[in-house]
Amino acid sequence: MIDAGLDWLGKLKRVSPNVIVLTHAHPDHAWGLKRGAPCPVYATEKTWQELRHYPINKRHVIKERTTTKICGITFEAFPVEHSILSPAVGYRVSAGRACIFYAPDLIFIHERSAALKDVQIYIGDGATVTRSFIRKRGRALIGHSPVRTQLTWCQKEGVPRAIITHCGSEIVADRKRDISAKICAMAAERGVDVDLAYDGMKVRL
Numbered sequence: 001m002i003d004a005g006l007d008w009l010g011k012l013k014r015v016s017p018n019v020i021v022l023t024h025a026h027p028d029h030a031w032g033l034k035r036g037a038p039c040p041v042y043a044t045e046k047t048w049q050e051l052r053h054y055p056i057n058k059r060h061v062i063k064e065r066t067t068t069k070i071c072g073i074t075f076e077a078f079p080v081e082h083s084i085l086s087p088a089v090g091y092r093v094s095a096g097r098a099c100i101f102y103a104p105d106l107i108f109i110h111e112r113s114a115a116l117k118d119v120q121i122y123i124g125d126g127a128t129v130t131r132s133f134i135r136k137r138g139r140a141l142i143g144h145s146p147v148r149t150q151l152t153w154c155q156k157e158g159v160p161r162a163i164i165t166h167c168g169s170e171i172v173a174d175r176k177r178d179i180s181a182k183i184c185a186m187a188a189e190r191g192v193d194v195d196l197a198y199d200g201m202k203v204r205l
Helices: 027-033 045-050 112-116 147-157 178-189
Strands: 041-043 059-061 067-070 073-081 088-095 098-102 121-125 133-137 140-144 161-165 193-196
Touching: 045 059, 112 147, 121 147, 147 161, 147 178, 178 193
Parallel strands: 041 059, 098 121, 121 161, 161 193
Antiparallel strands: 067 073, 073 088, 088 098, 133 140
């Protein structure tokens, strides 16, 4: 399981994860672990510093740009720009010939070409579709890149398919499916297949 936000608090036993891997320490990604975890948890050192008071017994550190095998699946953490206080990573996840990249919150991926090399599916940030949610704090950037930008990354790096998750109100509140059609059109222009994630979604690689 990747990430366990506040909405998972007290509910993790329902899915009985073997392992939880965290991208960063924001409430919607890690606060479901406030009362502890029923399994080992993997995160970067920076994330563990923020969660140091959480009653998690089985803690494991993931080093950036170092492959880590977890339950037979290989994870490699790539730093992504998103937050000053809660530094985030995206994960290149591979098993056999299957390879995906998962980054639910980001402005950009450091070492993007290496992160997306031979990736079959990019799973990215749906906070905004075309408008920029990027702000500047001093010299640092915080926020979210639009879906349009992420689809362009896929085009440039040869990633054939994208799944948009962690969707913001622009997508969630869309009842006429206008936004969905707009995203599909943007993806088609770039030669990328795209889907919007939904609860219970299963993907075959």
